[in-house]
Amino acid sequence: MVSCRICGPKLSICCTLTSLWGIIMLSILGVLFYVRSPNLVEDLPIKEEDFEDYDKVIEAYHTNAYNCWIAAGLYVVTLAFSAVQFKLNNQASYTV
């Protein structure tokens, strides 16, 4: 594990909370993209003329869903890192 403190106490708690919310929200967004929610139709990586081919639309939805889940996974890594930093900061402040 990382033995040196890179982030201070405020930055580590901020990153922890951001990562936590990122995981929750991106997983839910991924699910919504996967079930092809019509509300997210403007957020697709697809050009206007491709809308005629419905398979392309489905593919775009699925691409975004996988991307969201991968990003959520990246945030799990960030959460682990910042949680470790937070614990290290707590320990360091006890040993004066």
Add this chain to the structure above:
Amino acid sequence: MVQIGVPQLEDYELNREPSANSEMQLVSSSLDASGPTRAVEGHFGFVSGVILRERLSSFERVLWRACRGNIYLKFADIDTPLEDPVTGDQVNKCVFIILFQGEQLKSRVKKICEGFRATLYPCPDSPAERREMAIGVMTRIEDLNIVLSQTQDHRHRVLVAAAKNINVWFVKVQKIKAIYHALNLFNLDVTRKCLIAECWFPADEVERVNGALRRGTEKSGIDAPSILSQTVTMANPPTYNRTNKFTSAFQSLVDAYGVASYREVNPAPFTIISFPFLFAVMFGDTGHAMLMLVFAAWMVIKEKSLLAQKSTNEIWNTFFGGRYIILLMALFSIYTGLIYNDFYSKSVNLFGTAWHSNYTKDVLVANKQLQMCPNKNNCVGPNNKVIPTNYRGYPYPLGMDPIWMISVNMITYSNSFKMKMSVIIGVCQMLFGVILSIFNHRYFKQPLNVFAEFIPQLIFLNGIFGYLCVLIIAKWISWAGDDAACAPSLLLGLINMFLFKYVDEKDSSISCSQKLMFPAQKSLQTALVFLAVISALVLLLLKPLVLNYQHKKKLRQAATASQQPGPCIESSAEDHLTPSGGGHGEKGDEDEFDFGEMFVHQCIHTIEFCLGCVSHTASYLRLWALSLAHGQLSEVLWTMILRMGFSVNGLFGSVMIFAVFAPWLMLTIGILLVMEGLSAFLHTLRLHWVEFQSKFYIGDGEAFIPFSFDDILDQAEASNHEVR
């Protein structure tokens, strides 16, 4: 002839035999032109000492000039810096030795050394003595070092022992000071050798106060008990509203504008619900509200440990003090977010949308925008083409249909809806304020105010704005999609109501939207306008005229029955204790009733109320404005920032989403939660203070501040932190 012999002083060492010292022949090269130069036989004297390094060069120069070059100075730097006893700084010093001959030079050298504040030390002549002296000095230095270190240790120990108690001592001193300050406010009754305190206490707590006095008497062991007696006074008592940790935040919101007058209606309990609700109407986003709920819930759950931290950060203390307000605001905002169907600017389809599209593919491809048909039956499109309905017949059960978030005319629709809703909510709150005033009138036994103020106000407000709300709701209910083109304009209708401009029903050229909403509309509206004008006049004139008549009657009675001063005193005593119900204080003394002043007061009150009705109703439109701004801001953040991550194809999109999410979250918290939250809080506060409370609240009382050690200690700590 002058013989000059200069000895080789460069190699002169202090370790030489003393005999060589004293046998030197030296002829002074004195430049005295006065007398003949003489060869003087003398021995060298010397002084040795220590001087600051900075002063050394000028010291040398002054010595050379003053002694005309007849002295020899040798110096060497002291490597270790020494501590200046006066200032405690580290200074560098040089050790020097000055060799001279003769008494005059000696005195001159000594004076110069004194002037340069060089410390002179005696140095014995023989090396053996010098060795002994060195050893003695070293021993003394070591002894002194030991003494110094021991003294430092002792001082440290004493201070540590005192530091354990110092907080307790501070607290004790603060408490004792506070007690003596309070005692200073007592009066000294010289005859009976006791202290008299005049104070206010809540009438319900008589038992507790007596019990506390008895306990104090027992504890101090004095025979004479403390006596509590209630006195009648003309002064206005302070206002005491009992609160607990939940309601105290809302009470302080109300008190910030003005403490309630003694025994008048307290708007704080109603504020507990209406404040978060109005905030939620302006905030209205479930996603943001959930973030706020997490924050507020953390503050409330960790209440005890956060309180114990006793932070001095003002911003944190403000947020923490309002944690229950923020909790309620978040809960209500989740509800209004569900009504507006807004979740970080996306809508949620929980119950199934009421709209369906039955367009064929070629229609979709050919048209950029298509309008859904909202009629119960089919629509008639261009070229008289029949379009089947897109609406299932019954609406989305809770809130706005999710389809609105992806439709182009969402803002047009929601503007109309939110504006009308804001007016309805505003009129309801103002009506509630007027109704609260009747409790004031009944409590303070002012029946005149009920007829002269409450009823005219009610008729005026309801006749115009209550009627408008009824029309709004009627229009919502009566006109559906089929005859939407025939729906009348409410605003034009209101304007025409005051201008008495009505269309002729039999005229066939008018469009259907200009027709009356219901048959009796013309007569009803005419009647309402007349009622409003009459009630405004009653509001203006009734109270001053009746009071004038009563005053004249009393004068007549007093003139005829001069032996009975009773009634006058009773009524004047009554007036002293009752505040007036109009927001402007009445002079307490009936004998000085001034009709002119009373009339001007009532005139101001009437204009304030009538104009206030109009302007405050419009002011409630900020509920619409802020919720629109909030919705648009969150949409901008999603479209401009988060969409950047979604519109990248391929797996690189995941990195983009990862990179883009954190700034989006930071901006959401910064702009939408903090800035919009504070803004909506401020506007809600203004709506309560001005629009709601001006209908009934007087608010010129004093707060009841009892003697409390906790408050005094908190204040002392706060001022301590400021000083430091």
